[in-house]
Amino acid sequence: MTPSFAISLDALSGWRMTLGRRLDDVSRYLSDRELVDPPAVAQLTALRERLGNEKLVVAFVAEFSRGKSELINAIFFADTGRRVLPATPGRTTMCPVELAWDADESAALLLLPIETRLEGLSLGELRTQRRAWTIRPLQISDPERLAEALQEVTRTKWVAKTQARELGFWDAAAPDDNPPVDDEGRVEVPAWRHALINYPHPLLKQGLVVLDTPGLNAIGAEPELTLSLLPSAHATVFILGADTGVTKSDLDVWRDHLGTHALSRFVVLNKIDALRDPLATVEQVDAQITARCVETARTLGVGIERVFPLSARQALAARVNGDDAGLLESRLPALEAALVAQLLPQRRQVLEQIVVEGARQLETHVARRLGDQRRQFAEQILELRGLRGKSAxxxxxxxxxxxxxxxEFEQCTVRLQALRAVHSRMLRDALIRLSSDRLRDEVVAMQAQMSASLLNLGAKKAFVALCARLRALLDDAQTRSNEIRDMLGASFGKLNGEFGFGLAMTKSPELARFGDELREVEVGYVQYLGLSRALRLAQPKFLEQFRRMLMSKLRVVFENASADLELWNKATSSQVDSQLRERRRNFRRRRESLERVQAAASELELRIVELETHDERLQAALRRARQFFDALREQATAGPVAGNDLISLQLPAADRDAAGEAGGSARRRAQA
Ligand SMILES: Nc1nc2c(ncn2[C@@H]2O[C@H](COP(=O)(O)OP(=O)(O)OP(=O)(O)O)[C@@H](O)[C@H]2O)c(=O)[nH]1
Ligand SMILES: [Mg+2]
Structure with missing residues (x-):
């Protein structure tokens, strides 16, 4: 039985593929006819890559044994005909498990040994180092062996207390959070730090990434999870037991890890089958379930429409047995519909925005280039017509x-050289503020402050100070970028007036949104530094891991800001080069025409016709390019899975608006 989620994602992927093809058509046409210059070609390539690589991350978070793994099995893996991810009573999943598909790799389970924590490298860095991982091939055609292989994510090992402390699993100051100790004084810790399941599931093939997390304080023990994986998820599903309600530790997990990101949180009240009572009527049980939902919504401070009572176990069994009535009774379809209703329009909108904005910029670029060429043809035609009946x-x-x-025109080259020199000096000054060297220096300064402060009480202060310094750097870069824009605007005006250029200014980059991204990183980290777990930062290895993780997050923000700035400057100044080339070619053409007419008077009319035909060809090229852009835009904004189809899956109006607004932050997510 195919879940509704699968069908909708499938439709989205069809839309995305057609969009990709339209984009390829535009690229091919523009490149074949040399209607774009190299920066614009680079922009097209980047657009195409983003369209293909966008991921959709759904994270399942809860205290242990609430049924995260069982729910993932029911939503995504029922088609295997069995329970694939281990889900048993007691603590099961011991490390974060990421399910995704990378077509360049074969199906496999990749495991990162827990000892890698001692090296101070962040997960982001380790992802690219294959040597660090233990790799087990997966037999996907054999569900029994598949499930057997995945048992590995439950593996633990016993280590001495000192080692447990180094690994971050033992904290004398918080005895309640510490794992059990055996007769020999050893402590049980997870064997793996992270698991990646590369599995060719149809949904994963379409860019879905599912994150299963270990319950218990294990969530807080891995800063990567709190600071990187969870905040970058497009949706989080928080799971509670209907039998237990919201316990104190559930509330801790909720507050510590899901406090923000209000838009994308779904609350599941799992195990409603446990509330069934042979002595009560169906209505009585239903009323009880509803009462639980109301209570849960109030305790967590979310809308009741965000709470989904269901039974993951019953849903899995029903799907495996093809039992439609059982599936309905499990109430899982309601959660799936809500996930689809929020995620897909949100994802579609993000992709649409990317493409529409990219198309707009490129179209302006092409129109400007062709318009400029046509203007010069017109001048030449006028000149030649004026020659009719003129003497030798x-x-x-x-x-x-x-x-x-x-x-006279060639005199502009001196001016252009001077302009280039001033421009590149100003740009260098702006970019140096966003460089990774500068960023590293600032982070190192923060680290020094952190290690100097007693028991890391000053950690938060040092971090907040760092963020303020980084914001100042972004502001400074923006000021300088505005100065560049003003300088270029004034120079272009003069060049256009004196030398007949048609140089135009486009809107300069807005770095403010990178300030917003920085603010988001800040909020997440400040919250983390407030947790008791952050005391672990006192361990030098953890501080190092923290620094590296922070660095990689900030680097994304700064690199994007710097890339935006650079791209705008390149695109703006490349106009000068292409127009200079075009003008020179034009002078040459004028001279050639005159020489030909001089040689034979009959050449004049021929030459005029030649130029007119050339101009018509340019007009046709522009019309054709516009058609390609229209087709691209049409596909981006309409398409068979337009938001309306999906939104009609009963999402309350308030959430619908909210889902739309959530789109903006997805670029950051995709890139982080
Ligand atoms: N009655 C009932 N039991 C369920 C349901 N869903 C899960 N369980 C049981 O709850 C236990 C824990 O389920 P898991 O899926 O392993 O829970 P988890 O949240 O992944 O737990 P950890 O991996 O330890 O963090 C298992 O024994 C499941 O069979 C349900 O809907 N109803
Ligand atoms: Mg689990």
Whole structure:
């Protein structure tokens, strides 16, 4: 039985593929006819890559044994006909488990040994180091062996207390959080730090990434999870037991890890089958379930429409047995519909925005380039028409005039050189503030402050100070970028007036949104530094891991800001080069025409016709390019899975609006 989630994602992937093809059409047409310059080609390539690589991350978070793994089995893996991810009573999943599909790799389970924590490297860095991982091939055609292989994520090992402390699992100051100790004084810790399941599931193939997390304080023990994986998820599903309600430790998990990101949180009240009572009527049990939901919504401070009572166990069994009535009774379809209703329009909108904005910029670029060329043709045609019936002497004069104009025009090169020098110096000054060297220096300064402060009580202060310094750097870069814009605007005006250029300014980059991204990183980290777990930062290895993780997050923000700035400057200044080339070619053409007419009077009419045909060809090219852009835009904004189809899956109006607004932060997520 295919879950509704699968069908909707499938439709989205069809839309995305067609969109990709339209984009390829535009690229091919523009490149074949040389209608774009190299920066614009690079922009097209980047657009295409983003369209193909966008991931959709759904994280399942809860205290242990609430049924996270069982729910993932029911939503995503029922088609295997069995329970694939281990889900048993007591603590089961011992490390974060990421399910995804990378077509360049074969199906496999990749495990990162827990000891890698001692090296101070962040998970982000280790992802690219294959040597660090233990790799087990997966037999996907054999569900029994698959499930057997995945048992590995439950593996633990016994280590001495000192080692447990180094690994971050033992804290004398918080005895309640510590794991059990055996007769020999050893402590049980997870064997793996992280698991990646590369599995060719149809949903994963379409870019879905599912994150299963270990319950218990294990969540807080891995800063990567709190600071990187969970905040970057597009949706989080928080699971409670209907039998237990919201316990104190559930509330801790909720507050510590899901406190923000209100838009994308779904609350599941699992195990409603446990509330069934042979002595009560169906209505009585239903009323009880509803009462639990109301209570849960109030305790967590979410809308009741965000709470989904269901039974993951019953849903899995029903799907495995093809039992439709059982599936309905499990109430899982309601959660799936809500996930689809929020995630897919949100994802579609993000992709749509990317493409529409990219198309707009490129179209302007092409229109400007062609418009400029046409203007020069028009001038030439006018000049040649003026020659009709003119004497040889007049022709000679005209030739002299072209030579004079060429010489006058060439004087602009000195001015352009000076402009280039000033521009590149100003740009360098702006970019240096966003460089990774500068960022590293600032983070190192924060680390020094952190290690100096007693028991890391000053950690938060040092971090907040760092963020303030980084924001100042972004502001400074923005000021300098505005200065560049003003300088170029003034120079372009003069060049256009004196030398007949058609240089135009486009909107300069807004770095404010990178300030917003920085603010988001700050909020997440400040919250983390407030947790008791953050005391672990006192361990040098953890501080190092923290620094590296922070560094990689901030680097994404700064690199994007710097790339935006650079791209705008390149695109703006490349206009000068292409127009310079075009103008020179034009002078040459004028001279050639005159020479030809001088040689034979009959050439004049021929030459005029030639130019007119050329101009018509340019007009046709522009019309055709517009058609390609229209087709691209049409596919981006309409398409068979337009938001309406999906939104009609009963999402309350308030949430619908909210889902739309959530789109903006997805670029950061995709890139982080
Ligand atoms: N009655 C009932 N039991 C369930 C349901 N869902 C899960 N369980 C049981 O609850 C236990 C824990 O389920 P898991 O899926 O392993 O829970 P988890 O949240 O992944 O737990 P950890 O991996 O330890 O963090 C298992 O014995 C499941 O069979 C349900 O809907 N109803
Ligand atoms: Mg589990």
């Amino acid at each position: 002497g007049k022709l000679r004069l005209m030739l002299e005039r072209v030579d004079l104009e060429t010489a």
